[in-house]
Amino acid sequence: MAEENSSFQSVKWDNGQIQIIDQTFLPDREVYITLTSAGQVWEAIKMLRVRGAPAIGIAGAYGLYLGIRDLPESAFKMFYSECNRVADYLDSSRPTAVNLSWALQRILNTIYVHKEKTIPELKEVALKTARTIHEEDRRLCKSIGENGVELVPDNANILTHCNTGGLATGEFGTAFSVILHAHKKKKVKMVWVDETRPLLQGARLTTWELEKAGVPFTLNIDSAAAFLMQNGKVDFVITGADRITKNGDTANKIGTYGLAVLAKAHNIPFYVAAPYSTIDMKLDTGSDIEIEERDPEEVTHIGNKRTAPKKVNVYNPAFDVTPNELITAIVTEKGIIRPDYKKNFEELFS
Numbered sequence: 001m002a003e004e005n006s007s008f009q010s011v012k013w014d015n016g017q018i019q020i021i022d023q024t025f026l027p028d029r030e031v032y033i034t035l036t037s038a039g040q041v042w043e044a045i046k047m048l049r050v051r052g053a054p055a056i057g058i059a060g061a062y063g064l065y066l067g068i069r070d071l072p073e074s075a076f077k078m079f080y081s082e083c084n085r086v087a088d089y090l091d092s093s094r095p096t097a098v099n100l101s102w103a104l105q106r107i108l109n110t111i112y113v114h115k116e117k118t119i120p121e122l123k124e125v126a127l128k129t130a131r132t133i134h135e136e137d138r139r140l141c142k143s144i145g146e147n148g149v150e151l152v153p154d155n156a157n158i159l160t161h162c163n164t165g166g167l168a169t170g171e172f173g174t175a176f177s178v179i180l181h182a183h184k185k186k187k188v189k190m191v192w193v194d195e196t197r198p199l200l201q202g203a204r205l206t207t208w209e210l211e212k213a214g215v216p217f218t219l220n221i222d223s224a225a226a227f228l229m230q231n232g233k234v235d236f237v238i239t240g241a242d243r244i245t246k247n248g249d250t251a252n253k254i255g256t257y258g259l260a261v262l263a264k265a266h267n268i269p270f271y272v273a274a275p276y277s278t279i280d281m282k283l284d285t286g287s288d289i290e291i292e293e294r295d296p297e298e299v300t301h302i303g304n305k306r307t308a309p310k311k312v313n314v315y316n317p318a319f320d321v322t323p324n325e326l327i328t329a330i331v332t333e334k335g336i337i338r339p340d341y342k343k344n345f346e347e348l349f350s
Helices: 039-045 053-068 076-091 100-112 120-150 177-182 201-213 222-230 258-265 341-349
Strands: 011-014 017-021 032-035 156-160 186-193 219-220 235-238 243-245 250-253 270-273 319-322 327-330 335-337
Touching: 011 053, 011 120, 011 201, 017 053, 032 039, 032 053, 039 053, 039 076, 039 258, 053 076, 053 120, 076 100, 076 120, 100 120, 120 177, 120 270, 120 327, 120 335, 156 177, 156 341, 177 186, 177 201, 177 235, 177 270, 186 201, 186 243, 219 222, 219 327, 235 258, 250 258, 258 270, 258 319, 335 341
Parallel strands: 156 186, 156 235, 186 219, 235 270, 270 327
Antiparallel strands: 011 017, 017 032, 243 250, 250 319, 327 335
């Protein structure tokens, strides 16, 4: 039985350890696992047990605390060096999403500001900052949804890609939060869910969350998106983002760029929903974003079943980059941002 208007938390801090739902088991089973070390957090992020840019930022923040929790008393310089080592290690798990490096750097900066404190006190500073990052994400995701509702027409047919709900964030989601809050206002007729190959985050995860929330949805194969648009069944497209550069170019799950091109061809708005922490003002354009490439077996196999010849060459980028000129607006917790993105981002960050 669906829980009307429900939201979901995929990462929880509980009595000195992280509890996550292992997303690799969804939708068949809800399996919860406990993480008690930085190494376990690294593995969980790398293997997509926890995924989604905000969620891995939250997990990484707690992981940094776990990695320094048992460090012995030492001079600050030595302690801070170890903090940086653990942060670099965790940051290596997924290179494209900016939220992970942002969260880790925020904790490092906060520790440094309080360097006059004792080592036990600095460890508590790290944990408090991680918990603050988590709580902030929950609040800002709610705000993203509330801000984005004004973009949703009545009786809306919405197309979305990958997974952007509570599984991918602290709670509520990003693009999913817009959908959820629009559903609460009875504005949603249908959500079209791209299956999102090769790992099927749409089919496995987004449908699971929509069903829990009681939102009407239909799962479609990725390559049906153009046909849906051609037949007038899509009023707008909305996706999340893993990194947004200074000029508004946006990295998101592979297939997003193609949707933006299709939306432009069919005169359909294309929206991105993301927290301000996803905007990377250090990178000028999308060409500066490092794109993660993943294991070929994600493409050559479905489960344990091989679907391609052995030794076949595989290109498996996890993300692509949508140029800013294809993005109608970006929904953040601070409001809706429209072009000129570079100018408006600079004002936002000032």
